[in-house]
Amino acid sequence: MLRSTAGGAGLGRFYFEAYKEDTMYRITALLAVLAIGLAGCDGTDEGQELVIHYDGPNQSAPSLGDGAQQAAVRFTPAQIGGVAGGTLEAVNVYIRNVPNAAELRIYRESRPTEPGTLVYRQPVGDLQPDSWNLIQLDQTVGLLDEDLWVGFAYTIDASLAVVGCDPGPAVRDGDWTFNAENGWAPFNQISPESINWNIRAVVRTP
Numbered sequence: 001m002l003r004s005t006a007g008g009a010g011l012g013r014f015y016f017e018a019y020k021e022d023t024m025y026r027i028t029a030l031l032a033v034l035a036i037g038l039a040g041c042d043g044t045d046e047g048q049e050l051v052i053h054y055d056g057p058n059q060s061a062p063s064l065g066d067g068a069q070q071a072a073v074r075f076t077p078a079q080i081g082g083v084a085g086g087t088l089e090a091v092n093v094y095i096r097n098v099p100n101a102a103e104l105r106i107y108r109e110s111r112p113t114e115p116g117t118l119v120y121r122q123p124v125g126d127l128q129p130d131s132w133n134l135i136q137l138d139q140t141v142g143l144l145d146e147d148l149w150v151g152f153a154y155t156i157d158a159s160l161a162v163v164g165c166d167p168g169p170a171v172r173d174g175d176w177t178f179n180a181e182n183g184w185a186p187f188n189q190i191s192p193e194s195i196n197w198n199i200r201a202v203v204r205t206p
Contacts, residue, residue, distance in 0.1 A: 015053055049089065052080065053200035054174030058132075061096035061161035062193055064177060071163040071187075071197045072151035074110065074173040080148060085206035087140040091150055094164030094198030098127045099154035102162075104135060110147035114184040124152075132198075143203060149176070150201050165195035 054073060064071070077084075091104055102124040109116025120141050127133050154162055165175075174196035175187040188194050 015051075048205045050083070050203050050205065051092065051200050052203060054171050055196040055198050055200070056166040058094045058164040058198050059167040060195075061094070061164045062187065062191065062195060063159045063161045064179060065181075066156055066159050068153070068155050068179060069162070070105070070151050070153040070178040071199065072105075072115070072149050072176040072178065073197055073199050073201075074115070074176060075148045075150075075201065076110075076173070077145050077147065080143060080203070081145050083143050083203050083205050084145040086143045087204050088137065088143060088148070088150075088201055089140055089204050090134055090136045090202035091152070092132055092134045092198075092200040092202060093152050094132050095127050095129060095162060096164050097156070097160040097162055098129050099156040099160075099162050102127065102152065102154040104137070105149075105151040105153050106141050107149035107151065108144065108146055110149070115149040115151075116147070134202075140204075148201070150199055151176075151178070152197075152199060153178075164198040166198065168194040168196065170194040170196055 052075060088106065104120070104122045104124060105118060106120040107115035107117060108119050120137070120139070122135075122138055124133075124135055152163055156162060170186065170188045176184060176197075177187050177190065178184050182190050187197075
């Protein structure tokens with residue numbers, strides 16, 4: 001069993017959950033973003049799969065415009081330091097409309113307003129609309145005691161909504177976007193809407 005932890009400065013929230021097949025079992029309480037996170041969990045089973053995310057249930061999906069877009073979330077060492085040495089196994093993304101092309105992008109390190117090194121990319125096909133899409137990585141990504149960015153990049157002809165979101169309010173690092181016009185920016189800085197992306201990291205503990 002995992003023991004829930006809470007604390008920090010009240011700047012947001014994130015969740016981690018036990019994972020089994022297509023079902024997620026919530027076994028922890030709401031956590032503050034600056035809490036100890038997984039590093040404060042006692043008795044974590046070796047090799048256990050966990051789902052780490054900021055979002056709640058899907059409610060809608062905002063449009064980022066046409067062309068090349070990216071939605072992403074960032075997890076800091078305060079949140080995932082406890083699984084350093086483990087691996088990122090899959091990403092679960094809610095898709096509203098299927099884009100022309102899409103790929104997962106995983107980054108390490110970080111600057112204050114953008115990710116660092118792109119360490120993994122994987123084209124994604126066979127997406128299902130209005131559904132959660134569990135995307136298994138062809139090659140797992142090792143987890144280090146540093147920032148981890150999980151991005152879903154895509155291109156689309158029309159201004160259709162692609163990545164789903166919860167009803168908000170936005171929490172820090174749960175709503176990053178990228179396009180040629182705005183660069184990297186939280187969605188709540190380029191839109192009056194306040195949401196968190198339905199992007200979830202499935203990790204395996206060391």
